[in-house]
Amino acid sequence: MAIVETRDVRKHFGDVHAVDGVNLTTKEGEFLVLLGPSGCGKTTLLRMVAGLEDPTGGEILIGGQVVNDLPPRARKIAMVFQSYALYPHMRVFDNIAFPLRAQGVPRAEIPHKVEWAAGLFGIEKLLHRKPRELSGGERQRVALARAVVREPAVFLLDEPLSNLDAKLRTSARDELQQFQRRIGTTTIYVTHDQVEAMGLGDRIAVMQGGKVRQIGTPQEVYDEPADTFVAGFLGSPPMNLLEIPDCLVGFRPEHFLPKEAHESRDGLLALKFHISRIEYLGADRLLYGALEGKFPDTKVISKLASTVSTPVQPGKTQDFAVREKDFRFFDRETGLRTRPRPV
Amino acid sequence: MATLERDLRAPAAGRRFGFVLDRPEWLGPLMIAPAVLYIVAIVGLPFLLALYYSVSDISMGRRTLGFVGLKNFISVIPTSKFQTSLQNTFVFAIVSQVLVIILANILALALLKEFRGKWVVRLLLLLPWVAPISLGTIGWLWILDSIYSVINWTLEAFGLITADGWPMYLGKPYLAMGSVITVHVWRLLPLATVIILAGLTSIPKDIHDAAQVDGASFWRHHFQITVPLIRPILLVALLFGLVFAFTDMVVIFVLTRGGPYDTTQVLASLAFFTGIQGGDLAEGAAIAIFLFPLLLAVAFVFLRIARRSEVT
């Protein structure tokens, strides 16, 4: 078990600052998710922790030890790749045994350990197959078993679920989390999928432009976004943003409801909403349109649960409202959170 | 925690050399170096030697080696043997390449279609390229024989020539050049065809479909869609073909030995007969050196054109 720490880590490719001064410290046994759009530097950061890329500057510590000069094999880490990177010329057994052999584990112990790792993921029956004879889900389990078998201090996972179909992804997510809780190894998980990040992470580090914009529990990053990027990136659809004289004010689509749908009349800010289009998504409806009156022509979205029975119609202007405590305020220049003020 | 720190530190101290095998900036040069050194020693040095020999008086028997400036060039260039050879080199290379590119295009288009037994056809078409060229040319030597040529027998059987009018394919100046070029085309056609075929198959089918939907006729389709798209690859085929044609002496050595009366002599074969068989290494080197600017120009022009067509 180990803590991973990065101190002002940078990676520059010529003029491109892929990672631009990242300070992060995991907790013992934590499941930390690096979340961000593609090109935000999350994978580069993970690869630097793994030792697959050299940082341009800064230090990486694993278990309190600076590992910048150690090759990947000396870092006591395991990694699962997006493609799983199973060795195509080896059977599943040999794939799982590969790290043990590479590290000189005594021959006699290998079969026992491989069986243990295979057992964790229920793939004992597949040990004699070649990777190409496995389904996507099976490959992913083999990759996990290969990562676990050497009992690493840290797990690094690079979008390991993105090659699975949607249905399998949900169950794999569940298994992955249960498994991580059971073995309690510090895990860093890279993804661009916010649902995955919210569901899996003890904490989420939201990255953009090579920097960490916010780190916190899923609730924290969703409910209390540190800046407009996080507010816009998390949540689907993203937070609505309005301009008021000296700052930006945001509110989530699900907090923007018809006046009657709010439980109490107190502390509400009423807004005229011209609905132009409605999307039915089953459990929810998304209402696209623009505000009238105080904020003319500002495009906003409302998300209504199917339990809201107030009739809504495209082409009509209706009375909507947001609770004042659901407003979040951001500095107009920097995009950072600022103190609340009256709207 | 303590054990982990020890684990992490131990290999750092213990396998210092091992880390050379990890650093790309060390490992890369280390892995390339042997191949590069070998090539420098076996290609680079002899090339420099060739340059030096061409300005020296070296010959087969002598051990000494004196500098004579441009004497070899001065004595070689004015000879009619050399000038004929230079001219023949161009005729040989350019005519054979024009033919190869035209024929290879036709053949590649024909092979684009799927048909039964295609792999056998492909094997037969590739034979001239794969078989040792000296041996394939021996086959031609027999086919073109002055007395027993199967071609002449067939032509006579069809009444196209008379028994006493059999052409001497390798004995008459123009016929000999024609024969040498034919055999060279025969030899290089397969390579050019498969290269062009690779280019044709790399064009997405959508593009052909779109051209058809847009109502392009066969010729318009071919010359305005297909040819521009495979131009880089045509250049590759041409580059290889020209280099092989400019420098080859095997076909000529086996078929005509440069004859009759040097009408098929090219620079490469002249260098061989002068330098190796004649023993005058210096003059042979001076002749061979003339191949180099030719090659350089060919390679340079084509790399440039290829790069430009890549950008646009």
Added chain:
Amino acid sequence: MAAGTGRRWGLRVGHFGVVGLFTLFTAFPFYWMLVTTFKRTSDLLKRGNNPFVYNEAPTLENLRVLFQETLYVRWLVNTALVGVAVVVITLILAIPAGYALARLTGRWGEQLGIGIFLTYLVPPTLLFIPMSRVIGDLGLQDSLWSLVLVYPSFTIPFCTWLLMGFFKAIPRDLEEAAMIDGLSRFGAFVKVVIPISVAGVLTVVIFSFTLVMQEFVYALTFISSVRQMTVSVGVPTFLVHGDVYFWGSLMAGSFIASVPIAILYNFFVDRFIAGFTVGAIK
């Protein structure tokens, strides 16, 4: 409708004709070698005879002469020995170089790669004169070792280039996984990259071997004694005595040394072409 079918038939016949004519052109010399191999000399050298049929009973005499009265077998063995040695040298030097160019070197590696490839285009006819002197000074004149030494000069450049393409096509993840699993960069190359590149290595083996079989100029220059000749030089020089050609044996020797390797080559041809056209095809 009828016109349409007629047109389609016309196209088919035309297509068949084009392919047929070309095939006849490329394959006829080899067919003719095969036919001539079994003909009696008296049959061959009678002017009135129809050359397409056996006017006298077929014979194995030409083959007997080839195998028993010439050093043909010896030449084949020589060619094989040189071939094996050259293949080994090529693999030892080209595999690491190809990998390094594919993975370990950045921009300068790309330039170097093109440079190495261009040396493939430097022809023997430019180098054989100084080379003959160097070989003489090394005391390798008339020895198969001279060929073993010189042939890698054209096998290494092309094979390095081919292998670079193969290695580039291997997903990086595999090597990185191996490095995390406990191997060094070099270890990952040896234990993961090479085993999954078997097809590429085999291609290089076949390709180098055919190049060795085909080579003529160096062998003609360096080797003068009949016992040391390779097959591509031995057949056309030794079997021709002045104006006397042993046509039957010549054809037999040419056919036997050409066609089997061509069949083998045919299985790998797409990969060679990929090597020739790297960069020109998207």
